[in-house]
Amino acid sequence: MAEPANEPVRADALRNREHILQVAHDAFAESGTTSLNAIAKRAGVGPGTLYRHFPTREDLILAVYRHDVRRLVDSVPDVLAAARTPLDAFRTWFRTLADYVRLKHGLGEALHTAAVQDAVNETYAPVTAAVARLLRACEEDGSVRPGLDAADTLLLMGFLWRVGPGEEGREQARRLMELAIAGLRPVPGAAGPVPGPVPGPGR
Incomplete structure (x- = not known):
C-alpha cells in the first residue's frame, strides 16, 4: 500500500534528473570543462542532489x-x-x-x-x-x-x-x-x- 505514496517522490526525482541533464547539456555545449558544482548551481540544486544522481x-x-x-x-x-x-x-x-x-x-x-x-x-x-x-x-x-x-x-x-x-x-x-x-x-x-x-x- 506504500507504493502510491512513493509515486510523487519518484516523479519529482525524475523531473530533477531531466532538468539537470538539460542544464548539463547546455553547459557542456558552452564549455567542456564546466565543473559539476557549476552545473549544480546553474540547475538550482545542491551539489549533493547532483552527486546523488551522477556520482562522477x-x-x-x-x-x-x-x-x-x-x-x-x-x-x-x-x-x-x-x-x-x-x-x-x-x-x-x-x-x-x-x-x-x-x-x-x-x-x-x-x-x-x-x-x-x-x-x-x-x-x-x-x-x-x-x-x-x-x-x-x-x-x-x-x-x-x-x-x-x-x-x-x-x-x-x-x-x-x-x-x-x-x-x-x-x-x-x-x-x-x-x-x-x-x-x-x-x-x-x-x-x-x-x-x-x-x-x-x-x-
Missing part, C-alpha cells in the same frame, strides 16, 4: 549523451510532421545530430574511455533505425532513390561533425549536405538501388 563527472557526461541520443531518436515523428517535406526533415534531423556529436567531441579526454565506447555502441542501433525511418519517408515521396542503406547514409553524413566552427563551418556544412543529398536522389532511368561494380573476368 563521467556518469553525468554519459547520461547527457544517452539523453540527447534518446531525445533525437524519439523526435523523428515530430520532425517529419513539422517539416514541409521529408527531405527537409532529413536535413533538420541530421543538423541536430551533428550538434550533439560536436558537443560530444568537445568534451575531449573525458569521453575517451571504455564506458563511453560502450555507450556509443549501444546507441548506434537506435540512431541507425531513426535514419532508416527518415529514408523511408523520403523514398515514399520520391526525393531519394529506393534501397538506400541507413548505416551507409549515417557514415556518409559524418562530414557534418567534421566541419569547422562558426558561420563559415555552418555554411560549408550546408553546401556539403546538398552535395550528399544529390547523391541520394533517384537516378534517372533506374528502377532500384544503384548497382555495384560489375565483376571482371574470372571473378
Whole structure:
C-alpha cells in the first residue's frame, strides 16, 4: 500500500534528473570543462542532489549523451510532421545530430574511455533505425532513390561533425549536405538501388 505514496517522490526525482541533464547539456555545449558544482548551481540544486544522481563527472557526461541520443531518436515523428517535406526533415534531423556529436567531441579526454565506447555502441542501433525511418519517408515521396542503406547514409553524413566552427563551418556544412543529398536522389532511368561494380573476368 506504500507504493502510491512513493509515486510523487519518484516523479519529482525524475523531473530533477531531466532538468539537470538539460542544464548539463547546455553547459557542456558552452564549455567542456564546466565543473559539476557549476552545473549544480546553474540547475538550482545542491551539489549533493547532483552527486546523488551522477556520482562522477563521467556518469553525468554519459547520461547527457544517452539523453540527447534518446531525445533525437524519439523526435523523428515530430520532425517529419513539422517539416514541409521529408527531405527537409532529413536535413533538420541530421543538423541536430551533428550538434550533439560536436558537443560530444568537445568534451575531449573525458569521453575517451571504455564506458563511453560502450555507450556509443549501444546507441548506434537506435540512431541507425531513426535514419532508416527518415529514408523511408523520403523514398515514399520520391526525393531519394529506393534501397538506400541507413548505416551507409549515417557514415556518409559524418562530414557534418567534421566541419569547422562558426558561420563559415555552418555554411560549408550546408553546401556539403546538398552535395550528399544529390547523391541520394533517384537516378534517372533506374528502377532500384544503384548497382555495384560489375565483376571482371574470372571473378
